[in-house]
Amino acid sequence: MGIDASPARRRPIRCHRALERDEMDLVVRSHVDAPPSPLLRERLGWVMPASHPLAGASMLEWSDVRATPGLSNRLCQQSGREWMQAFDRSAALRIHNTASLLAMVRAGLGMTLLPELAVLGLVDLAFVPCAEPEWRYLAVHTQALPSPAVQEFAAALHRYMG
Template structure:
């Protein structure tokens, strides 16, 4: 007789509850039915799995088989959930992990349109740092990731958008008065707030500034709060600064050509649920760009002394 999934379920229930009666109640069966299924399992194994008829303690072999049964049942239950999810495509779930600036700036209008098109799909968003996003994706806690992370085995990866790095400071900061000639040497006399994205800037002129920093902050919202409080200046991608942040300036750097790259990672299409495929397609169609738009005008450099100033829109 082949081992059946119901044998494993009965065995696990008896091992978990320590009695046939409690296991039967949990499974919605009679104690005699559970006893017969367990006896068939032990007959197939050719050895007892419990040390006594009371079923309160496993044999050493029973302990080993219990661990294997747990793994097989967990795998089977995940498979069933995936099949059921596929059969309910119009009411699927998608778990999306994104960095905070992407979640704040890029996702709101995109998801508004997506939810209008797919009203039955439930989208769960987690905004956190790239390292945590990578762990969530690897552990199966996310279906789609939007972050500055490298290739991962078993996942498709495509570039979604890039945007420039620049200095973030209060609007009344001295650097904001002469930003058109801003370079790394301009930052040396100012307190600097380091963050996780700094690792993506290999410029030699930036390294002494980074090494001298005594404050490291991971979360974008916290970084901006520190800048607002006068704790220092920082380097962030342009899209981290929303147009309504009127008290902050994003200042481009003359000698920094490195751009933040945001990638979309997901399982291969053949392994995606219909809901996940739909959201991946929506992200792909979005044509996101870090370039200025009508709602986010480009900043114009201040005119040199004595020249007419073209002015620039306040953010």
């Protein structure tokens, strides 16, 4: 049998219970801090229109963008980092849908904080890494030794995403 990949938004405890009941073979979840078994990591950075005055910066600190209108998302809201929570509190809007968030950034309504892969290939948007190295990790959780299909899926993710 192949892999049935079903994206779902669940709290980590519900995912672990599903693993224990053999309802899932593999859970890949986002985590800002160090995960139990990392699958991959990607840089976090500020996303803005390519025409924005800060778009050419090599990196940006929270203090560099504090005066710029912000568009927050779940990543900022759920972070344990004080500066990301400060960004979330000061944001003009909190948008949980990435497509809507990127549309609002394109429209010039503000900048946001996202993983680099979220904007890969989007030439109308600029990605500027956070000055304080920040990473989003995707972690793998399994109940037992994954099946060969799940192992190959994880290996393919490593090859494709680094």
